[in-house]
Amino acid sequence: MEKKFDAGFNTYKSLPYKANLDECDYVIAGVGFDSATSGAPGTRFAPNAIRNAYWKNMGYNQNVKVWSDYAYGTDYGDIEIKSGYILPTFHMITSALKDFLTHGVIPIIIGGDHSITLPELRAIKEFYGPVALVHFDSHRDVRCFGTKYDHGTPFSRAAEEGLLDMAHSIQIGMRGGFHSKEYYDFGKDQGMKVIHAYEMMDMGADKCIEAILEQVQDKPCFITFDIDFLDPAAAPGTGTPVPGGPETTLARKIIREIGTRLDVKGFDLVEVAPDIDSGGLTVQAADGILVDMIATIAKRKELGILKRGSGIPLCPDTEAKTAEFEAANLADPENKPAFGSAGIHTFMGLLESKDIKDADAVLYGMPYDCATSNRPGTRFAPRAIRKHWGFSNYSIEFQFNQKENFKAVDYGDFAVPYQNCHDTMIKVTDQLRDILNNTDAVTIGVGGDHALTFGELRAMKEKYGPMAFIHFDSHTDTWETLDEDGNCEINHGTPFRMAIYNGSLDATHGIQVGLRSGAEHDHDFAMSHGMKIIKAHELHKIGIEETAKRIREAVGDKPVFVTFDIDFVDPAYAPGTGTPIIGGFSTAETLKLLRLALPGLNIKGFDLVEVAPQYDTGNITSLAGAAIISEFLTIASYNKNIANK
Amino acid sequence: MEHKPLARPPKSPACTGISTFMRLPLEKTLEDIDFAVCGVPFDSLVTFRPGTRFGPDAIRDAYGANLYSDAFGITLFDHIKGVDYGDVACQAGYIDYDFANIRHTVKEIASAGVIPIMIGGDHAMAYPELQGYKDAIGKVAILHFDSHSDTGYHEMPKDAPYNHGTPFKDAIEDDCIITEHSVQIGMRGLTSELAKDYSYAREHGMTVIPACELHEIGIKAAAKRIRKIIGDAPVFVTFDIDFLDPVYAPGTGTPEGGGFSTWQALELLRYSLIGKNFIGFDLVEVNPQYDSGDKTAQAGNRIAWEFLTLLACRKAGITKYEDFGE
Numbered sequence: 001m002e003k004k005f006d007a008g009f010n011t012y013k014s015l016p017y018k019a020n021l022d023e024c025d026y027v028i029a030g031v032g033f034d035s036a037t038s039g040a041p042g043t044r045f046a047p048n049a050i051r052n053a054y055w056k057n058m059g060y061n062q063n064v065k066v067w068s069d070y071a072y073g074t075d076y077g078d079i080e081i082k083s084g085y086i087l088p089t090f091h092m093i094t095s096a097l098k099d100f101l102t103h104g105v106i107p108i109i110i111g112g113d114h115s116i117t118l119p120e121l122r123a124i125k126e127f128y129g130p131v132a133l134v135h136f137d138s139h140r141d142v143r144c145f146g147t148k149y150d151h152g153t154p155f156s157r158a159a160e161e162g163l164l165d166m167a168h169s170i171q172i173g174m175r176g177g178f179h180s181k182e183y184y185d186f187g188k189d190q191g192m193k194v195i196h197a198y199e200m201m202d203m204g205a206d207k208c209i210e211a212i213l214e215q216v217q218d219k220p221c222f223i224t225f226d227i228d229f230l231d232p233a234a235a236p237g238t239g240t241p242v243p244g245g246p247e248t249t250l251a252r253k254i255i256r257e258i259g260t261r262l263d264v265k266g267f268d269l270v271e272v273a274p275d276i277d278s279g280g281l282t283v284q285a286a287d288g289i290l291v292d293m294i295a296t297i298a299k300r301k302e303l304g305i306l307k308r309g310s311g312i313p314l315c316p317d318t319e320a321k322t323a324e325f326e327a328a329n330l331a332d333p334e335n336k337p338a339f340g341s342a343g344i345h346t347f348m349g350l351l352e353s354k355d356i357k358d359a360d361a362v363l364y365g366m367p368y369d370c371a372t373s374n375r376p377g378t379r380f381a382p383r384a385i386r387k388h389w390g391f392s393n394y395s396i397e398f399q400f401n402q403k404e405n406f407k408a409v410d411y412g413d414f415a416v417p418y419q420n421c422h423d424t425m426i427k428v429t430d431q432l433r434d435i436l437n438n439t440d441a442v443t444i445g446v447g448g449d450h451a452l453t454f455g456e457l458r459a460m461k462e463k464y465g466p467m468a469f470i471h472f473d474s475h476t477d478t479w480e481t482l483d484e485d486g487n488c489e490i491n492h493g494t495p496f497r498m499a500i501y502n503g504s505l506d507a508t509h510g511i512q513v514g515l516r517s518g519a520e521h522d523h524d525f526a527m528s529h530g531m532k533i534i535k536a537h538e539l540h541k542i543g544i545e546e547t548a549k550r551i552r553e554a555v556g557d558k559p560v561f562v563t564f565d566i567d568f569v570d571p572a573y574a575p576g577t578g579t580p581i582i583g584g585f586s587t588a589e590t591l592k593l594l595r596l597a598l599p600g601l602n603i604k605g606f607d608l609v610e611v612a613p614q615y616d617t618g619n620i621t622s623l624a625g626a627a628i629i630s631e632f633l634t635i636a637s638y639n640k641n642i643a644n645k
Numbered sequence: 646m647e648h649k650p651l652a653r654p655p656k657s658p659a660c661t662g663i664s665t666f667m668r669l670p671l672e673k674t675l676e677d678i679d680f681a682v683c684g685v686p687f688d689s690l691v692t693f694r695p696g697t698r699f700g701p702d703a704i705r706d707a708y709g710a711n712l713y714s715d716a717f718g719i720t721l722f723d724h725i726k727g728v729d730y731g732d733v734a735c736q737a738g739y740i741d742y743d744f745a746n747i748r749h750t751v752k753e754i755a756s757a758g759v760i761p762i763m764i765g766g767d768h769a770m771a772y773p774e775l776q777g778y779k780d781a782i783g784k785v786a787i788l789h790f791d792s793h794s795d796t797g798y799h800e801m802p803k804d805a806p807y808n809h810g811t812p813f814k815d816a817i818e819d820d821c822i823i824t825e826h827s828v829q830i831g832m833r834g835l836t837s838e839l840a841k842d843y844s845y846a847r848e849h850g851m852t853v854i855p856a857c858e859l860h861e862i863g864i865k866a867a868a869k870r871i872r873k874i875i876g877d878a879p880v881f882v883t884f885d886i887d888f889l890d891p892v893y894a895p896g897t898g899t900p901e902g903g904g905f906s907t908w909q910a911l912e913l914l915r916y917s918l919i920g921k922n923f924i925g926f927d928l929v930e931v932n933p934q935y936d937s938g939d940k941t942a943q944a945g946n947r948i949a950w951e952f953l954t955l956l957a958c959r960k961a962g963i964t965k966y967e968d969f970g971e
């Protein structure tokens with residue numbers, strides 16, 4: 001088939017515009033619909049942004065080893081929608097897909113938010129019967145309460161409407177928004193398989209591929225790829241990003257391997273929001289996945305295993321059934337927003353309260369950044385982190401309802417006088433002492449810069465004695481900065497030298513992890529007081545499991561303070577900080593390390609410091625900070641409800 | 646609780662504490678207050694760039710420390726009391742639900758004799774707001790700052806009847822507006838067969854002062870005209886941030902060049918409304934996702950604040966801004 005390069009506008013990879021579908025193997029179409037999204041909207045701009053990405057031709061795909069042009073494709077432009085109106089739009093999408101399927105082609109749809117997959121699946125079912133779902137995402141999208149049709153419900157609705165072959169369906173990468181055990185368990189009794197993100201990262205690409213092939217077998221399937229499957233560092237331009245995911249390499253490998261083997265009846269790629277992207281990363285990632293997907297169609301064609309659709313509906317009553325479900329769903333009095341919001345942001349949406357007597361965890365902000373040696377701005381971190389959620393009801397890694405029998409409150413922000421660092425330390429100690437006098441709850445401080453931890457440790461020591469210490473950071477923070485009298489001054493590079501001097505820290509039960517900068521004598525100082533150190537260099541070599549083991553050994557059963565400087569995380573994952581150092585760790589590795597190292601320890605307090613939102617891109621650093629705080633809460637709840645029982 | 650901005654902890658940064666509008670107490674009360682600020686995180690009916698759902702957040706967060714009005718020489722909270730009323734519950738894509746909630750909230754606040762200060766949100770919300778006012782106090786006039794007339798640009802499909810370009814047509818059809826005392830000002834964007842020469846608005850009795858005319862006659866002359874037209878009618882002031890030039894307010898979904906400065910906007914508000922019978926206010930279309938250096942959110946915050954100074958003036962008995970030869 002001859003290509004037309006003179007469409008006058010960009011089609012995807014310069015594919016011919018609206019070619020004869022009977023001569024095509026696949027058809028590309030955009031659906032710029034983003035009115036059913038709960039997070040940041042803007043996916044309406046994805047189809048054209050992805051059409052404009054990078055190379056305008058596909059050529060030879062080195063990974064799949066095939067000329068992509070071997071499969072014939074066409075770009076049908078965008079499917080007409082009605083912005084703001086979910087159900088009218090759904091009907092337009094289903095109808096457009098049915099037009100495609102009467103010609104037996106494989107539809108490749110560029111979303112749009114994830115709600116659009118439901119109307120796509122209705123058309124697919126009409127022609128092929130219930131299909132196996134292969135679903136890449138950070139969310140399961142199987143919510144069963146609240147509004148019936150939005151980007152959090154497509155697969156609970158699809159299952160209910162009988163569009164899916166559940167016993168051969170699989171979801172992969174799941175890690176966000178597990179609001180109940182029912183959500184966690186959804187569909188599993190019908191044979192649906194779920195590979196959660198933490199399992200996926202341990203399994204690696206090859207085992208994931210095996211698992212998918214084994215689950216789907218030779219059944220007709222639909223692949224849906226939500227770009228937030230990827231870590232926010234790889235795909236920041238999306239409405240509801242969740243840290244702890246993979247980079248593009250893993251995703252593209254899986255797509256290539258399963259695409260060449262499965263009987264793929266349709267594909268969509270959703271939730272790219274180009275205007276909140278950073279450096280075109282997300283659009284680029286989406287384009288790469290599409291290119292590989294198309295190459296697998298070419299490969300199957302080359303191998304002679306590409307099955308063309310008959311164009312004759314297998315289940316012609318699908319539309320009538322859809323109407324029945326819609327009527328029932330819209331009459332449902334529970335068809336209300338799933339999550340209320342007062343419009344005011346607290347940490348993890350927790351209750352804001354100074355009444356902490358019966359609390360299990362007390363969170364407080366410290367908007368202070370005047371002891372910073374390089375880029376300031378961490379004063380904005382508490383507000384930025386309060387904008388994110390993350391502490392969901394159900395913990396998928398520990399498998400328990402983490403909010404049950406666990407009360408956490410947002411205590412608001414500490415007063416932090418910014419003119420005088422010594423005053424600030426005194427004030428932080430005073431205010432944390434007030435909290436500790438009123439409750440035995442675990443405390444979680446949100447900085448602010450790292451000098452604040454010195455103020456916190458002094459209050460901790462008054463209650464618990466010298467604290468055992470777990471310190472995640474890229475810096476030692478045991479610098480020696482002397483004033484004119486020869487005394488060490490407090491700044492964000494000296495808190496732990498100061499804390500060792502004044503006896504707040506029990507360095508013999510202390511461990512510093514992830515260090516990758518600073519002078520030799522800083523390490524020597526800490527180690528001469530008994531501190532253990534696992535530098536980044538060593539952590540990369542010995543791995544997360546061994547590091548976690550050493551952390552647990554170092555602190556034993558002593559009362560522990562855990563301090564987490566966000567620059568422990570690599571700047572690719574957490575650029576928004578004052579003194580970033582490369583060669584660090586991903587958010588997935590970070591969360592895994594916390595999960596392995598901290599449960600069951602006698603933790604009295606945590607803090608998370610050095611997030612500087614003004615240097616952030618796409619809010620990924622404040623999001624990573626929120627994920628870490630959420631992990632602290634999970635561990636605090638685990639320690640109360642499981643470890644100590 | 647005292648319904649005034651809470652004091653910031655001594656010497657602590659302005660961003661300390663949970664973010665509310667002007668550090669007002671977050672409280673669902675309508676007793677013994679003069680105004681209630683309420684967010685509307687709504688952007689389902691934006692025709693171009695969405696994201697105004699984050700407008701209320703951004704405006705609450707914007708740096709705005711003014712307590713004293715230089716223009717009128719008064720300290721606002723010597724004369725008025727108010728609360729941050731939180732947000733109206735909105736669910737993306739569920740227009741009927743959102744509209745019902747917006748209408749109900751405005752009705753609830755206005756019925757209590759309290760001035761609603763609604764922070765949007767896209768401009769489609771003005772229709773249910775006007776319904777809410779009608780429910781509470783009857784039809785009202787509008788003073789509408791915008792670069793678009795928002796009285797419809799083409800026939801809307803039956804199953805998708807609204808967007809953020811239709812609220813005033815919808816409200817006129819629903820008989821919510823005293824059109825002969827209403828003014829639209831600043832128009833310069835998007836025209837079509839239906840909206841040509843602002844014929845819909847004009848045929849229904851509203852006065853339209855397009856941007857070209859406002860630039861020509863100037864702020865004071867425009868204010869004189871506005872004051873004459875609105876007379877003693879109860880006026881709902883609706884301010885689309887894209888009235889401002891994109892230089893001053895880039896963070897919005899449908900910006901139009903050739904607009905006005907923040908200073909011109911404040912002056913126009915003051916000259917037009919001092920001593921008038923305004924009954925409510927909204928500030929819409931701030932979209933922080935396209936903002937630069939928070940300046941749009943800052944502008945939105947300050948314009949809403951200016952409206953509060955006008956309210957404080959009413960309570961303090963100040964009825965003149967400057968003698969400008971009215």
